[in-house]
Amino acid sequence: MYSNRSQQQRREDSIILGPVSPTDSQTQESQYKYLPLVTKAIQDQLDPKWQECKIKGKNLSPRSNCAITIHQNDLYLYGGYQSAEGILKDFYKLNLRAEYFYWQNIKCEYEPGPRCCHTLCAFKDSLYLFGGQIADSITTNEIFVHDVNLKFWKKLSINDSYPQPLDNYCATVYNDQLIIFGGFYTADTFKHSNDLYSFNFKLNSWIKLNKSKGRQPSPRDGSSIAIHDQILYMFGGKNGDLRYNDLWKFDFSKQEWHFIPVNSLSDIPMTRSGHSLISYQNELVLFGGIHDITWELDDLYKFQINLQEWKMINKDTSRRKELEVPSPTKSNRNSFNKRRSIKLPSFVRPLSLRKSPCSSPKKVRSSSQSQNSCFYNNQNGLQRCDYKNNNSSINTTINYVQERKQLQKFKKKEAMLKLFDVEINKRAIFQDDCNVTEKLKTSIILIGNPKQDLKLAKGALTEFGQQIVSKFLLPLSNGQNTIHGKKPCARDGHAVAIFDNQMVLFGGDRHTMSFNDLYLLNLKQF
Template identity: 25%
Template sequence: MEDSKENSHNLSGLHVDTKTTNLDQSMNLWEEVRTANLHPSRRSYHSAVIFNEKMIIYGGQDLREGPQSGMWRIEIGQFDQGDWEEVKIQDSSPLCRHSAIVKNDSMYIFGGSDGTQEFNRTIIFNLNNLSARSIVPENSLCPPPLDSHTACLYEDGTVAWMIVFGGYAIGERSSSVYTLNLSSEKWKKAQTSKGPEGRSNHSAVIYKDQMLVFGGTNEEGEKLSDLWRLDLRTYHWEEIKGNGDIPSGRSGHSAVVFKDVMIVFGGMKDITKETNDMYSFNFDTHQWVMFQYEHQIKDPVSNEQLEEFKKSRMSPVKKGDPSPTTKSPVMKKNTTDNISPQKTFTRKNTDGSSPENTSFIPKKKKTLYDGPASPVVGRIRAHPPHPRDGHSAVVSGSIMIVFGGDRHQMPFNDTYVYFLVEHTIKTPVKGN
């Protein structure tokens, strides 16, 4: 009886059984967060940052509906009570596959695509008064139009920089490094030693005076598993030959820094093969550790609860009714039968293959959960994210927050927290 208490919760009057067998230790440290009221629409390849203990997401894409617009935020410390809030901003045009960093009260958005073209503009949002302005490229020292790149904040003690690497530029994948001086707002192309091959949908993090780049997709569409370090004082590249459980090649994954390790979560290993495994990389010892196996995740809401919820939604509801029961429609398989495409989005596929036209069919927005609709609001413990790529991950204190992404071109707008326990993320899982 005691065991059942430890593996279940009573949320919003519903008993949710989360007990599974053979959980590795890390799975118990996940919580799915379900909030009421409005939510961001489903999206992947958006950006996410932390500002004043709030996670802020911007833009993104739904492969069927196209690039998304707008900014949303949620209070990190109030996940149990807080809701998502749509932020009213001046610039609300659709944008995806861009990058974002925060310095002081400013968020810098660089590059990305609106579905028809890539950009090399920098949009600066003041996160206090929500005003926006742009840095217009001036000369050849600026990056070309880019998407699916990375951007990191680096501070050398006197100046803060945005470091941009890789991405998809003018028809091919880039291996160039560009720096934006946040004080002078001037771009410069860095002169580096010979480094990694061009790539897109990789990850990059800053640790001390180094930028570490992992994975991504190369020009041949191969998923990469190499790890490179760029010394930001000398701009010398070095490939790091790690030891231990080196991750398989992947793209569209996330990477964050926690103390002396980099944590890699999820990504796409191959076409229609997303994962939710997790690795840590120790910056000092170069040791890779797999601390969460890949798991296929089932919805924690029972079929009986789902049927009850469906019945509760069958009564007529007027358009615009703010009733919470209208916020989480049951998701169905999409169909393109007998529907004429309304919009063409000329972008790469999420598997990293060559660009080709993808038709988007307008359809009703779907929110909250990419699976059976759930009336549950609150935290569901020991419930990791489904396998995915194109998601975001940020760190606030000792928790990692994961939002969105997609699986088999079906985007999510769900939110998870992972409690960062140093012993767990440095301990390999034993058996699957």
């Protein structure tokens, strides 16, 4: 049954029943209250040396341990590894001088097959692919050649001079030779390598360069090499769980290795593997790598060859400094906690504040000690502290660590929620019937993509007038194929190459999460 009321009456009722809308000034104040936060979030990521390439069309699947090289204006990429798909065998190229960046899949009748932890290099009009993994724990020493003009692959015949099957080595091109160092042999020996080989493109023959038994780098994989002025430089790598941050040079004229003692100890990079090292003018440029399990790096260094010293360009931002130990809450204080002048035993302090690794509290505490006392060492010798309560030190340690972790969680939660808080004296203006709805409104204003025509009361165009993709991306500027100022996150297993005065970086992974992003580093802005 239809209602007899007119449409005008229904419109008036909807106006009366609807919420009262705030004034224009109040609306603008709610929209732009968090402008400084967005500005700071954007500026924290700004780095004029870097720019991220925007890919038009379908992007590649994320991967690490792939191989890239540059021939003329084209970037070529082959293979890689992705945890969900395994070892890849696709082959692509990308024109770095094009108006738009897009990956072009190269199909050939005959292909090398799946590869990761291998190398790809360019010599004249050919691309050379050597070694790497072809399956789980299976490597190869095959060399394939791709003709850029005719677009076909050819496998070279293996002779006695070829090294054993090898993967995770480092390589570079020197004159008409491919130079490789280190890696891991998996054929029969299953060991790390410190061999230095040279492959002649014209003769299809290998030569072992480090035949002398003098001082030389220890066996390793995951290192990186670069050549400057007929000198080969090698940095870092790992042998099992042991990682290095040593720098070596190999003189091709003398066929000898020499360790490089640097002048400054303050800016020496941390130990790492899976990083990248390139040569530019009179400097070596080092980026990323992995320092420890789940600790990938995003720092940037340069080694000044003339001064023989490292200089940090960007420090590592992948880890935050650990918070100091907070004092216990009032509800959890007891007679033991009142003795603040007494230094806590090493096993009572959190693990992050211990000076040296220590075994479990049960092993540290002797059975002959009283339940109400403990012993610890300080600068004056052995000291004793008595506890007035009857609880064991082990239970106190567990409770203290749990309280500290819980307090840290609360602090992080408060810091995150602080972004969405409104000042007390202005809450009535923006108050909504539902707290969840209010939080969602604020978050949309903070990280959303506002309209272009939003303006302040004075008519000045705000930073929301720029095209902002999200809180974590930067405004688009100066061109249609790159995002200027966007730098890569921490990673290892990425691939790099030099194009003009820029370092091209692709992919890599962090905590088994692979990337498919492409970056350019302006080497002139150092």
